[in-house]
Amino acid sequence: MMEASWATSVDMQVASAPAPQKVERRRSARRADINGNTDAGGSDDEGWLQQGDRVDLAQQSLLNKLIRHSLVLNRNRVEVQQRDPNSPLYSVKSFEELRLKADLLNGVYQMGFNRPSGIQENALPLMLAHPPQNLIAQSQSGTGKTAAFCLAMLSNANPAHAWPQCLCIAPTYELALQIGQVVEQMGKFCSNVKLVYAVRGNRMEKGTKVEEQIVIGTPGTVYDWCTKRKAIDPKRISMFVLDEADVMIAMQGHRDQSIRIQRLLPKECQMLFFSATFEDSVWSFAEKIIPNPNIIRLKREEETLDNIRQFYMVCKDKEEKFAALCNLYGCLTIAQTIVFCKTRRMASWLAESMTKEGHQVGVLSGEMTVEQRAAVIERYRQGKEKVLVTTNVCSRGIDVEQVTLVVNFDLPVDLAGQADNDTYLHRIGRAGRFGKRGFAVNLVDSQRSMDIIEQIELHFNRKIKKLDMNDLEELD
Numbered sequence: 391m392m393e394a395s396w397a398t399s400v401d402m403q404v405a406s407a408p409a410p411q412k413v414e415r416r417r418s419a420r421r422a423d424i425n426g427n428t429d430a431g432g433s434d435d436e437g438w439l440q441q442g443d444r445v446d447l448a449q450q451s452l453l454n455k456l457i458r459h460s461l462v463l464n465r466n467r468v469e470v471q472q473r474d475p476n477s478p479l480y481s482v483k484s485f486e487e488l489r490l491k492a493d494l495l496n497g498v499y500q501m502g503f504n505r506p507s508g509i510q511e512n513a514l515p516l517m518l519a520h521p522p523q524n525l526i527a528q529s530q531s532g533t534g535k536t537a538a539f540c541l542a543m544l545s546n547a548n549p550a551h552a553w554p555q556c557l558c559i560a561p562t563y564e565l566a567l568q569i570g571q572v573v574e575q576m577g578k579f580c581s582n583v584k585l586v587y588a589v590r591g592n593r594m595e596k597g598t599k600v601e602e603q604i605v606i607g608t609p610g611t612v613y614d615w616c617t618k619r620k621a622i623d624p625k626r627i628s629m630f631v632l633d634e635a636d637v638m639i640a641m642q643g644h645r646d647q648s649i650r651i652q653r654l655l656p657k658e659c660q661m662l663f664f665s666a667t668f669e670d671s672v673w674s675f676a677e678k679i680i681p682n683p684n685i686i687r688l689k690r691e692e693e694t695l696d697n698i699r700q701f702y703m704v705c706k707d708k709e710e711k712f713a714a715l716c717n718l719y720g721c722l723t724i725a726q727t728i729v730f731c732k733t734r735r736m737a738s739w740l741a742e743s744m745t746k747e748g749h750q751v752g753v754l755s756g757e758m759t760v761e762q763r764a765a766v767i768e769r770y771r772q773g774k775e776k777v778l779v780t781t782n783v784c785s786r787g788i789d790v791e792q793v794t795l796v797v798n799f800d801l802p803v804d805l806a807g808q809a810d811n812d813t814y815l816h817r818i819g820r821a822g823r824f825g826k827r828g829f830a831v832n833l834v835d836s837q838r839s840m841d842i843i844e845q846i847e848l849h850f851n852r853k854i855k856k857l858d859m860n861d862l863e864e865l866d
């Protein structure tokens with residue numbers, strides 16, 4: 391189905407009134423998400439052997455939240471596209487300028503926020519404007535979007551009214567809880583503003599009315615509470631927040647359900663829409679459900695290969711690759727290393743072999759829970775482990791300043807077996823962060839992998855130098 395026809399298709403489904411769950415399951419059967427992963431993609435074992443770990447966007451997003459302790463600073467300029475280009479553009483440099491209720495301002499300061507982040511400077515005045523304005527905001531993970539809309543919901547909620555006024559939907563139960571925690575923390579002095587989670591497992595008896603002003607939930611349950619249970623009167627919602635839109639639309643049932651929810655809301659309801667990525671699919675989805683939006687975008691900090699010296703080493707097989715890795719380690723003064731393998735099996739073999747050699751190694755792979763992964767990353771970040779062996783699950787999103795060496799134990803390839811240049815850039819972008827120098831070493835064990843090195847060289851127009859064991863000390 392063409393993406394442009396989503397909204398129409400939802401209308402048609404609603405008109406012919408099929409059971410929403412059924413439609414959702416049937417239609418989501420074989421659709422790729424924005425990483426090209428398909429739900430119907432074979433057995434676990436196939437994934438294990440062929441592709442390493444499948445990147446689950448919702449889990450990745452949760453992982454990012456769990457491991458982040460502070461704002462991600464971005465030097466790129468914020469782009470603002472106003473719905474009405476003639477109206478003045480407000481931006482604030484302090485939270486006081488927003489004229490927040492004292493209790494809310496107090497909560498913001500208690501969280502240690504001294505001033506608005508880059509995206510918040512422009513987004514907050516728009517989100518708090520009268521009359522209400524619709525907004526699509528896009529900026530990379532960790533730049534302050536969640537904090538911004540939590541603040542807007544707390545500011546919008548009127549404690550004198552015992553019914554839902556702000557409705558926020560997120561892709562998963564865990565992500566909804568993360569948002570709720572921010573609302574609770576920021577709103578801790580707003581004693582009469584209450585929050586409820588509309589998530590599976592939170593039972594709502596028929597006939598019960600939700601009295602909390604803020605509802606945070608997942609699309610299916612929210613829709614159910616609005617329609618079947620009639621626990622929420624959608625016509626009284628004045629602020630609708632759709633978070634993690636990119637993750638949401640990768641989960642097709644959620645995308646349709648979100649459109650259905652939006653259709654229940656009054657015309658004048660303020661719509662706020664957040665996403666961490668720029669994909670076209672996200673924009674066409676956003677424009678379908680947000681009329682007359684203001685658009686704020688913060689470009690992602692470009693990852694570059696400028697500070698990274700790239701090498702390759704020729705090896706016969708995995709044992710020789712392992713020996714090369716240990717030699718590298720023995721010869722170089724390395725702060726920390728990330729080693730990428732293609733499959734979980736390879737990652738665990740390598741980690742075991744390195745551990746036997748006396749290295750302190752952490753392993754990350756897809757069968758671990760998000761909490762376990764967050765704990766491994768935290769230990770690595772604290773320097774308790776110097777080596778992190780991983781499949782693709784952690785090639786994005788980890789900011790550890792002290793990574794100096796990235797090793798591609800297996801080179802990144804796409805499904806067609808060609809060089810996956812984006813993944814290469816993301817992987818080796820781990821080294822040489824924040825202007826520091828880093829190394830990337832690619833282990834080559836066949837003519838095919840040599841061809842991939844050449845493709846990568848060509849793509850980035852950078853030489854990848856051959857490295858011999860004898861050169862190592864000189865390199866150090």
Ligand SMILES: Nc1ncnc2c1ncn2[C@@H]1O[C@H](COP(=O)(O)OP(=O)(O)OP(=O)(O)O)[C@@H](O)[C@H]1O
Nearest residue numbers: 459460461503505506507531532533534535536537
């Ligand atoms: N103005 C601010 N000053 C200081 N810290 C802030 C500010 N705004 C947000 N933060 C902190 O920065 C971190 C990232 O913020 P937030 O979760 O709002 O980002 P995000 O863009 O929503 O990320 P994601 O896309 O992963 O949800 C959090 O630890 C948050 O407490």
